[in-house]
Amino acid sequence: MAPKIEASVSGHAQRLSQLLKEARTWSGLTQEQLAGLSTVSVRAIRDLELGRVQRPRKETVRLLADAMRLSGPRRAALEMAAGSQPAADALQKMDDTHSATPPMSTGPFVGRGPQLRAVTELLGTDGERLVSIVGGMGVGKTRLALEAVQVLHRRHQTPIVWVPMGGSVNALAGRPQQMRANWVRELLNDCGSFAELTKVIDGTKLLVLDGLEVTGSVWSVVSQLLNNNPQLRVLVTTRDPELGLGSRLLALAPLALRVDNTSVALAEQPAVALMMSYLRHLRPEVLPTEAVVATMARVCQALDGVPLALESAASWLSVYAPHQLLEAAQRSPVTLTQPVSDAGAAFGFRRFLEHSIAGLSPQHGALLYALAGYEGSWTVDTVAHHTRGNPAWVGRGVHALLVRGLICPIGAEESQADGVNRFSVLNLVKHLLAAESRAPLPVAVQVPAAVSPIESVERLATPICAT
Secondary structure (H helix, E strand, C coil), X not given: CHHHHHHHHHHHHHHHHHHHHHXXXXXXXXXXXXXXXXXXXXXXXHHHHCCCCCCCCHHHHHHHHHHCCCCHHHHHHHHHHCCCCCHHHHHHHHCCHHHCCCCCCCCCCCCCHHHHHHHHHHHHCCCCCEEEEECCCCCCHHHXXXXXXXXXXXXXXXXXXXXXXXXXXXXXXXCHHHHHHHHHHHHHHCCCCHHHHHHHCCCCCEEEEECCCCCCHHHHHHHHHHHHCCCCEEEEXXXXXXXXXXXXXXXXXXXXXXXXXXXXXXXHCHHHHHHHHHHHHHCCCCCCCHHHHXXXXXXXXXXXXXXXXXXXXXXXXXXXXXXXXHHHHHHCHHHHCCCCCCCCCCCCHHHHHXXXXXXXXXXXXXXXXXHHCCCCCECHHHHHHHHCCCHXXXXXXXXXXXXXXXXXXXXXXXXXXXXXXXXXXCHHHHHHHHHHCXXXXXXXXXXXXXXXXXXXXXXXXXXXXXX
């Protein structure tokens, strides 16, 4: 038995050695510099990195971690490796991955029944292992993903690791599952040890990467994980359609809304139902009369049924009556996309729209300007006819605008009337373009003042879409 114990200890010391060297390299320190900052001798640091120390003192590890300014998963891994077992093994004992549960959702879930069925069916089949939900800021990607993974967990007891790819990392706060999620995120973002990542998510059946905004290396790691683990499925939410890996890409549109719809009561339409839920909680003294419902429906229409925009606009009900909110929405809907208590946010809805527009190619930018001039809805063939462009190129341009959340499909009823898909530019985008047309436009979408939008599209797109 002695040789077996010795081999285990030796492997443990080697793991600690590896983690310490990686942490010191990440911190940009030499052994001498680390010794000076930590008061731990150079010889002791060298022995640790060579794997000569089987059981380092906890105080020594703490001093080293403080000197390297380690936090979150890096610090947790180093401190646990300094104990009696590797960090991933300790995490496995603290929280069994096989029973990992998704985070609980907050707020109502409305109007996404078909999309929910699509996601759960895709992830519930043997053939689909990678699904990407793409869409504009605040359209409800995370909310849909939360509902989907909760359904899968209840239905199949699917072990789930939910990884928020944005925001701050705090692995030591909350339950061990949060620690695992932050650990996975850091390993993905920093291209950490693949073997370590495999160990941390061992037993996971569904990995959710929520709010993915990085490129290249993450996808190669995700592909490798899928190749090495046939039981693993991955669900991604992202605002960047270029990051949608695989063929199963679901473009999420704003909540459906038709103010002139006579077959479905206004209060039952998803966008209005969501807005009325906010009104009930924020202004319980306001009775939901037909006039109030109609007013809130028009507010929803001005804000395109975008859930985050509706939530932000609802916050203004603390200072506006419903009819005043409608006046503000008709006058300047983009203003209402910033919550009343958060006017100084660094990256709000307006900034997202500006960023999305500026990131368009010149051809797609000019196409967006042309489409913004259309009254009502339009089809790909209509646009191709008016711009004298190749329908295939126009179709690709419409798709590029759709997955970036700048245009949206209209209600199914109107599309089914003539058997074709119809679209419109978001009202918020139209107002933003109108405001920017009076100021310098982003270079990528600048349209000469003397040229009409349609002529501009034709001139920009001719080398690409000429038949």
